[in-house]
Amino acid sequence: MDPVLTLQAELARARAEAAKWERAYRALHDQPAVRAMLAARRTGVQLLHKVASAKRAAPAPAAGSGGAKGSGGAKGVATAPFGVPFRAPAGTSSTIVARLDPAIGERRFQAFDAVLRLFPTGRVVDLGTGHGLLARRAADAGWQVTAVDARTERFPSDERITWVHQDIREHDLSGYDLILCLGLFYHLTLADQLDLLRRAAGKPLLIDTHVDVGIQYPDDRLGDSGEQDGYRGRLYGEHLESPLASWVNEASFWPDLDSFYRMLADHGYPVTLALEPWYQPERTFFLALPQPS
Numbered sequence: 001m002d003p004v005l006t007l008q009a010e011l012a013r014a015r016a017e018a019a020k021w022e023r024a025y026r027a028l029h030d031q032p033a034v035r036a037m038l039a040a041r042r043t044g045v046q047l048l049h050k051v052a053s054a055k056r057a058a059p060a061p062a063a064g065s066g067g068a069k070g071s072g073g074a075k076g077v078a079t080a081p082f083g084v085p086f087r088a089p090a091g092t093s094s095t096i097v098a099r100l101d102p103a104i105g106e107r108r109f110q111a112f113d114a115v116l117r118l119f120p121t122g123r124v125v126d127l128g129t130g131h132g133l134l135a136r137r138a139a140d141a142g143w144q145v146t147a148v149d150a151r152t153e154r155f156p157s158d159e160r161i162t163w164v165h166q167d168i169r170e171h172d173l174s175g176y177d178l179i180l181c182l183g184l185f186y187h188l189t190l191a192d193q194l195d196l197l198r199r200a201a202g203k204p205l206l207i208d209t210h211v212d213v214g215i216q217y218p219d220d221r222l223g224d225s226g227e228q229d230g231y232r233g234r235l236y237g238e239h240l241e242s243p244l245a246s247w248v249n250e251a252s253f254w255p256d257l258d259s260f261y262r263m264l265a266d267h268g269y270p271v272t273l274a275l276e277p278w279y280q281p282e283r284t285f286f287l288a289l290p291q292p293s
Ligand SMILES: C[S@@+](CC[C@H](N)C(=O)[O-])C[C@H]1O[C@@H](n2cnc3c(N)ncnc32)[C@H](O)[C@@H]1O
Pocket: 127, 128, 129, 130, 131, 132, 134, 148, 149, 150, 151, 166, 167, 168, 169, 182, 183, 184, 187, 243, 244, 245, 246, 247, 248
């Protein structure tokens, strides 16, 4: 087939896909639970707001939690405690980003800049940097930036930044003043999330992530709520072929808010600040502050 025609067909398909995502995302915002959440948050100011000083709790191992344990070994689908063999439907991968309204993207960038301004500049690592746009904003703000990703195809060319082609689970986190985990946490298994928290301990950690707030995600990729190693949440089915996806695991863990704060508290982060208002119904920036030494 004529390559131009192929490209045109591909573009038409991508546009249709983007429109589908936009509709789905609007439908998400229209759910009563989401409207109520948004209304509540609209009263919030765009400031970091102390939301949690979660009590430390030793998570009891969940019965039958055969999911991934220990560092770095979290491959495959952890089905046992959730009771659902969870798989992402095929297709819809690379255009998924189209669902994010550009205005939301811009708000996200501004929120990120505002959080960075809370700190004196220093050495920062951007884990799962992807397109590297946030790493570049940190460099613009005067930070010395290392950006890490297991996929390099979206690395921009920017000589101010040290670009590292690596699985974030293997990256040594010592030597940084601030750790960024933006758009990555919800692509990790629970075991890898906990391992990351252990390795980051002692450093401020900025996590921009979806959490399970009990709302339906448009593409049905969230499984039922369940418990794993004492933390409640849902499994998220990955499209591993997407450049935005998890690097290895077919299902990632989205903790509910309470479990998320508890995970942090249990791993040396007793106080977490959430950026209000959330820039998506189920997603915001969380600044986890280490236990003062
Ligand atoms: C949704 S993108 C986030 C990009 C960017 N940080 C942002 O927030 O816009 C997730 C990125 O994490 C990367 N990633 C996922 N799992 C990873 C792993 N185990 N090691 C390294 N990179 C990983 C993916 O390759 C992808 O570039």
